[in-house]
Amino acid sequence: MKTIYLTRHGKSGWDAPQLADINRPLNNRGLRDATLMGKRLLHLGITLDAIHCSPAQRTLHTSQLIAEACGYNKEEIIKDKILYQVSEHELLAYIKKLDDRNNHVMIVAHNPGITNCANLIVDTPNSDIHFVPTSGIVAINFNVESWALVGEKCGKFQFFESPKKRG
Numbered sequence: 001m002k003t004i005y006l007t008r009h010g011k012s013g014w015d016a017p018q019l020a021d022i023n024r025p026l027n028n029r030g031l032r033d034a035t036l037m038g039k040r041l042l043h044l045g046i047t048l049d050a051i052h053c054s055p056a057q058r059t060l061h062t063s064q065l066i067a068e069a070c071g072y073n074k075e076e077i078i079k080d081k082i083l084y085q086v087s088e089h090e091l092l093a094y095i096k097k098l099d100d101r102n103n104h105v106m107i108v109a110h111n112p113g114i115t116n117c118a119n120l121i122v123d124t125p126n127s128d129i130h131f132v133p134t135s136g137i138v139a140i141n142f143n144v145e146s147w148a149l150v151g152e153k154c155g156k157f158q159f160f161e162s163p164k165k166r167g
Helices: 028-043 057-070 088-096 113-121
Strands: 002-008 050-053 104-109 137-142 156-161
Touching: 002 113, 028 057, 028 156, 050 057, 057 104, 088 104, 088 113, 104 113, 113 137
Parallel strands: 002 104, 050 104
Antiparallel strands: 002 137, 137 156
């Protein structure tokens, strides 16, 4: 059994319009919400084997805050430029190449790729995931032994969490 946690980065700041998109930081709400989501994962008893993220400042910081809050070593976060502005099909291809030693993997990236990938790989439409907000997490289970076997419409929706949901 494999579980993917598709996570959208926290709310970013727009205070410095001269910054390149990849360098935009989290704003105060993004900082608070990322920590909240990490604590929520901890409360749910979820242990992550790996966290992969886009190299964008906001995704890396979101990943670090979630890691700190749920007990994952933030030094082990894997940054991959492929995840910056990734499409749903590119994200699915990335998932298929994950290390099979890891059963519970979080990917922190951007919309629309996160939302579209969640809908691409879940076996039945789920109205909860028509839009993943900032710091939102969609958990999807796969009854496979290898990530290479993950494909379209083969995942079972486990949960959708966002900062605005009370848990």
